[in-house]
Amino acid sequence: xxxxxxxxISSSGLKAxxxxxxxxxxxxxxxxxxxxxxxxxxxxxxxxxxAVKTATERDSGVxxxxxxxxVGVYDVAPNPRPFRMVRDPEHPDADENGIVLMPNVNPMExxxxxxxxxxxxxxxxxxxxxxxxxALKALEIGR
Amino acid sequence: xxxxxxxxxxxxxxxxxxxxxGQAEKGGRGFADVLQSSVEKVNDAQLxxxxxxxxxxSGEAKNIHEVTIxxxxxxxxxxxxxxxxxxxxxAYQEIMRMQV
Numbered sequence: 044x045x046x047x048x049x050x051x052i053s054s055s056g057l058k059a060x061x062x063x064x065x066x067x068x069x070x071x072x073x074x075x076x077x078x079x080x081x082x083x084x085x086x087x088x089x090x091x092x093x094a095v096k097t098a099t100e101r102d103s104g105v106x107x108x109x110x111x112x113x114v115g116v117y118d119v120a121p122n123p124r125p126f127r128m129v130r131d132p133e134h135p136d137a138d139e140n141g142i143v144l145m146p147n148v149n150p151m152e153x154x155x156x157x158x159x160x161x162x163x164x165x166x167x168x169x170x171x172x173x174x175x176x177x178a179l180k181a182l183e184i185g186r
Numbered sequence: 187x188x189x190x191x192x193x194x195x196x197x198x199x200x201x202x203x204x205x206x207x208g209q210a211e212k213g214g215r216g217f218a219d220v221l222q223s224s225v226e227k228v229n230d231a232q233l234x235x236x237x238x239x240x241x242x243x244s245g246e247a248k249n250i251h252e253v254t255i256x257x258x259x260x261x262x263x264x265x266x267x268x269x270x271x272x273x274x275x276x277a278y279q280e281i282m283r284m285q286v
Binding site for chain 2: 057171
Protein backbone atom coordinates (compact mmCIF):
# COMPACT_ATOMS: atom_id res chain seq x y z
CA UNK A 44 0.00 0.00 0.00
CA UNK A 45 2.76 2.44 -0.83
CA UNK A 46 3.18 4.82 -3.76
CA UNK A 47 4.51 2.01 -5.94
CA UNK A 48 1.43 -0.24 -5.65
CA UNK A 49 -0.11 1.30 -8.78
CA UNK A 50 3.11 0.64 -10.67
CA UNK A 51 3.27 -2.97 -9.52
CA ILE A 52 -0.33 -3.55 -10.58
CA SER A 53 0.30 -1.99 -13.98
CA SER A 54 3.39 -4.17 -14.24
CA SER A 55 1.24 -7.29 -13.80
CA GLY A 56 -1.08 -5.94 -16.51
CA LEU A 57 1.84 -5.41 -18.87
CA LYS A 58 3.07 -8.94 -18.18
CA ALA A 59 -0.39 -10.42 -18.82
CA UNK A 60 -0.76 -8.55 -22.12
CA UNK A 61 2.69 -9.70 -23.18
CA UNK A 62 1.70 -13.31 -22.51
CA UNK A 63 -1.43 -12.71 -24.56
CA UNK A 64 0.61 -11.29 -27.43
CA UNK A 65 2.95 -14.30 -27.27
CA UNK A 66 -0.01 -16.66 -27.60
CA UNK A 67 -1.48 -14.61 -30.46
CA UNK A 68 1.92 -14.74 -32.21
CA UNK A 69 1.95 -18.51 -31.79
CA UNK A 70 -1.56 -18.72 -33.29
CA UNK A 71 -0.53 -16.56 -36.25
CA UNK A 72 2.69 -18.49 -36.81
CA UNK A 73 0.84 -21.81 -36.79
CA UNK A 74 -2.00 -20.71 -39.05
CA UNK A 75 -1.17 -23.45 -41.60
CA UNK A 76 0.43 -26.04 -39.29
CA UNK A 77 -0.98 -29.51 -39.93
CA UNK A 78 1.26 -31.53 -37.63
CA UNK A 79 1.73 -31.24 -33.87
CA UNK A 80 3.38 -33.46 -31.21
CA UNK A 81 -0.13 -34.29 -29.93
CA UNK A 82 -1.19 -35.33 -33.46
CA UNK A 83 -3.56 -33.52 -35.82
CA UNK A 84 -3.38 -29.87 -36.85
CA UNK A 85 -2.54 -26.96 -34.54
CA UNK A 86 -5.36 -25.83 -32.27
CA UNK A 87 -5.88 -22.11 -31.57
CA UNK A 88 -4.88 -21.24 -27.99
CA UNK A 89 -6.85 -18.83 -25.83
CA UNK A 90 -5.55 -16.89 -22.80
CA UNK A 91 -7.67 -16.49 -19.69
CA UNK A 92 -6.98 -13.88 -17.00
CA UNK A 93 -7.82 -13.82 -13.30
CA ALA A 94 -7.65 -11.20 -10.56
CA VAL A 95 -4.99 -12.06 -7.97
CA LYS A 96 -3.74 -10.50 -4.74
CA THR A 97 -1.09 -7.80 -5.12
CA ALA A 98 2.58 -8.81 -4.81
CA THR A 99 2.99 -6.97 -1.48
CA GLU A 100 -0.09 -8.72 -0.12
CA ARG A 101 1.26 -12.12 -1.18
CA ASP A 102 4.79 -11.46 0.19
CA SER A 103 3.97 -9.81 3.50
CA GLY A 104 0.52 -11.26 4.20
CA VAL A 105 -0.66 -7.77 5.14
CA UNK A 106 -4.12 -7.10 3.80
CA UNK A 107 -4.00 -4.46 1.08
CA UNK A 108 -6.59 -1.96 0.00
CA UNK A 109 -10.05 -3.35 -0.59
CA UNK A 110 -10.74 -4.40 -4.16
CA UNK A 111 -7.19 -3.71 -5.35
CA UNK A 112 -6.07 -6.73 -7.35
CA UNK A 113 -3.36 -7.55 -9.84
CA VAL A 114 -4.03 -9.52 -12.99
CA GLY A 115 -2.59 -12.93 -13.68
CA VAL A 116 -2.86 -15.52 -16.44
CA TYR A 117 -4.68 -18.49 -14.99
CA ASP A 118 -4.90 -20.62 -18.08
CA VAL A 119 -3.90 -20.92 -21.72
CA ALA A 120 -6.34 -23.43 -23.16
CA PRO A 121 -6.99 -24.86 -26.64
CA ASN A 122 -10.02 -23.54 -28.48
CA PRO A 123 -12.64 -26.30 -29.08
CA ARG A 124 -13.86 -24.91 -32.43
CA PRO A 125 -13.76 -27.48 -35.31
CA PHE A 126 -10.83 -27.49 -37.74
CA ARG A 127 -11.05 -26.00 -41.22
CA MET A 128 -11.36 -28.62 -43.97
CA VAL A 129 -9.42 -27.96 -47.16
CA ARG A 130 -9.34 -30.18 -50.23
CA ASP A 131 -5.72 -30.80 -51.26
CA PRO A 132 -5.05 -34.42 -52.33
CA GLU A 133 -1.30 -33.78 -52.83
CA HIS A 134 -0.85 -32.77 -49.18
CA PRO A 135 1.00 -35.46 -47.14
CA ASP A 136 -1.58 -35.08 -44.35
CA ALA A 137 -4.58 -35.51 -46.65
CA ASP A 138 -7.00 -38.37 -45.86
CA GLU A 139 -8.30 -40.88 -48.45
CA ASN A 140 -10.83 -38.30 -49.75
CA GLY A 141 -8.08 -35.67 -50.25
CA ILE A 142 -9.29 -33.54 -47.33
CA VAL A 143 -6.70 -31.84 -45.10
CA LEU A 144 -7.62 -30.60 -41.63
CA MET A 145 -6.26 -27.07 -41.15
CA PRO A 146 -5.91 -25.21 -37.81
CA ASN A 147 -9.01 -23.46 -36.43
CA VAL A 148 -7.13 -20.13 -36.42
CA ASN A 149 -8.93 -17.17 -37.96
CA PRO A 150 -6.32 -14.56 -38.99
CA MET A 151 -8.82 -11.71 -38.83
CA GLU A 152 -9.78 -12.60 -35.29
CA UNK A 153 -6.10 -12.83 -34.33
CA UNK A 154 -5.41 -9.39 -35.79
CA UNK A 155 -8.25 -7.90 -33.76
CA UNK A 156 -6.98 -9.65 -30.61
CA UNK A 157 -3.49 -8.36 -31.32
CA UNK A 158 -4.73 -4.77 -31.63
CA UNK A 159 -6.71 -5.19 -28.43
CA UNK A 160 -3.60 -6.54 -26.63
CA UNK A 161 -1.50 -3.64 -27.92
CA UNK A 162 -4.06 -1.07 -26.79
CA UNK A 163 -4.36 -2.73 -23.36
CA UNK A 164 -0.57 -2.67 -23.05
CA UNK A 165 -0.51 1.02 -23.92
CA UNK A 166 -3.24 1.70 -21.37
CA UNK A 167 -1.13 0.04 -18.67
CA UNK A 168 1.91 2.09 -19.69
CA UNK A 169 -0.23 5.23 -19.41
CA UNK A 170 -1.28 4.12 -15.90
CA UNK A 171 2.41 3.76 -14.92
CA UNK A 172 3.09 7.24 -16.28
CA UNK A 173 0.13 8.64 -14.32
CA UNK A 174 1.42 7.00 -11.11
CA UNK A 175 4.83 8.56 -11.68
CA UNK A 176 3.33 11.97 -12.39
CA UNK A 177 1.32 11.77 -9.18
CA ALA A 178 4.37 10.80 -7.10
CA LEU A 179 6.40 13.65 -8.59
CA LYS A 180 3.54 16.09 -8.01
CA ALA A 181 3.48 15.00 -4.35
CA LEU A 182 7.17 15.87 -4.14
CA GLU A 183 6.34 19.38 -5.36
CA ILE A 184 4.20 20.07 -2.28
CA GLY A 185 5.67 23.00 -0.38
CA ARG A 186 8.04 24.03 -3.13
CA UNK B 187 3.24 34.56 42.67
CA UNK B 188 6.94 34.05 42.04
CA UNK B 189 7.08 30.63 43.60
CA UNK B 190 4.05 29.50 41.64
CA UNK B 191 5.73 30.70 38.43
CA UNK B 192 8.98 28.95 39.30
CA UNK B 193 7.41 25.70 40.34
CA UNK B 194 5.34 25.59 37.19
CA UNK B 195 8.51 26.23 35.19
CA UNK B 196 10.31 23.42 37.00
CA UNK B 197 7.31 21.24 36.43
CA UNK B 198 7.47 22.05 32.74
CA UNK B 199 11.20 21.35 32.65
CA UNK B 200 10.64 17.99 34.29
CA UNK B 201 7.62 17.14 32.20
CA UNK B 202 9.25 18.31 28.97
CA UNK B 203 11.64 15.49 28.17
CA UNK B 204 9.57 12.88 29.99
CA UNK B 205 7.00 11.95 27.31
CA UNK B 206 9.57 12.36 24.55
CA UNK B 207 11.86 9.76 26.13
CA GLY B 208 8.88 7.54 26.67
CA GLN B 209 7.95 7.88 23.00
CA ALA B 210 11.49 7.17 21.87
CA GLU B 211 11.61 4.04 24.01
CA LYS B 212 8.18 2.94 22.88
CA GLY B 213 8.87 3.48 19.19
CA GLY B 214 12.54 2.62 19.55
CA ARG B 215 13.27 4.83 16.54
CA GLY B 216 14.83 8.25 16.60
CA PHE B 217 15.10 10.55 13.61
CA ALA B 218 18.55 9.14 12.82
CA ASP B 219 17.14 5.60 12.59
CA VAL B 220 14.31 6.72 10.34
CA LEU B 221 16.78 8.56 8.12
CA GLN B 222 19.11 5.56 8.07
CA SER B 223 16.36 3.12 7.08
CA SER B 224 14.95 5.41 4.39
CA VAL B 225 18.42 5.94 2.91
CA GLU B 226 18.90 2.17 2.93
CA LYS B 227 15.56 1.73 1.14
CA VAL B 228 16.59 4.23 -1.52
CA ASN B 229 19.90 2.40 -1.90
CA ASP B 230 18.02 -0.91 -2.25
CA ALA B 231 15.87 0.60 -5.00
CA GLN B 232 19.00 1.79 -6.81
CA LEU B 233 20.62 -1.64 -6.50
CA UNK B 234 17.46 -3.35 -7.72
CA UNK B 235 17.33 -1.05 -10.74
CA UNK B 236 21.01 -1.75 -11.39
CA UNK B 237 20.42 -5.49 -11.19
CA UNK B 238 17.40 -5.23 -13.51
CA UNK B 239 19.45 -3.34 -16.13
CA UNK B 240 22.21 -5.97 -15.83
CA UNK B 241 19.67 -8.74 -16.35
CA UNK B 242 18.27 -6.94 -19.39
CA UNK B 243 21.75 -6.68 -20.92
CA SER B 244 22.60 -10.31 -20.22
CA GLY B 245 19.28 -11.36 -21.76
CA GLU B 246 18.08 -12.84 -18.47
CA ALA B 247 15.18 -10.42 -18.05
CA LYS B 248 12.16 -11.43 -20.09
CA ASN B 249 10.13 -8.28 -19.58
CA ILE B 250 11.43 -4.85 -20.52
CA HIS B 251 8.69 -3.14 -18.55
CA GLU B 252 9.90 -4.65 -15.26
CA VAL B 253 13.28 -3.01 -15.84
CA THR B 254 11.83 0.38 -16.73
CA ILE B 255 9.45 0.27 -13.77
CA UNK B 256 12.34 -0.59 -11.42
CA UNK B 257 14.21 2.40 -12.87
CA UNK B 258 11.21 4.67 -12.31
CA UNK B 259 10.86 3.49 -8.71
CA UNK B 260 14.56 4.12 -8.05
CA UNK B 261 14.20 7.56 -9.64
CA UNK B 262 11.21 8.55 -7.51
CA UNK B 263 12.73 7.29 -4.25
CA UNK B 264 15.98 9.12 -4.98
CA UNK B 265 14.07 12.32 -5.65
CA UNK B 266 12.23 11.87 -2.36
CA UNK B 267 15.53 11.37 -0.51
CA UNK B 268 17.05 14.49 -2.08
CA UNK B 269 13.92 16.39 -1.04
CA UNK B 270 14.31 15.16 2.55
CA UNK B 271 17.99 16.09 2.55
CA UNK B 272 17.18 19.60 1.31
CA UNK B 273 14.56 20.03 4.04
CA UNK B 274 17.02 18.90 6.71
CA UNK B 275 19.70 21.26 5.38
CA UNK B 276 17.21 24.14 5.30
CA ALA B 277 16.34 23.52 8.94
CA TYR B 278 20.02 23.30 9.89
CA GLN B 279 20.90 26.53 8.09
CA GLU B 280 17.90 28.27 9.63
CA ILE B 281 19.24 27.35 13.10
CA MET B 282 22.80 28.42 12.18
CA ARG B 283 21.58 31.82 11.00
CA MET B 284 19.90 32.43 14.35
CA GLN B 285 21.26 35.48 16.23
CA VAL B 286 22.52 34.54 19.68
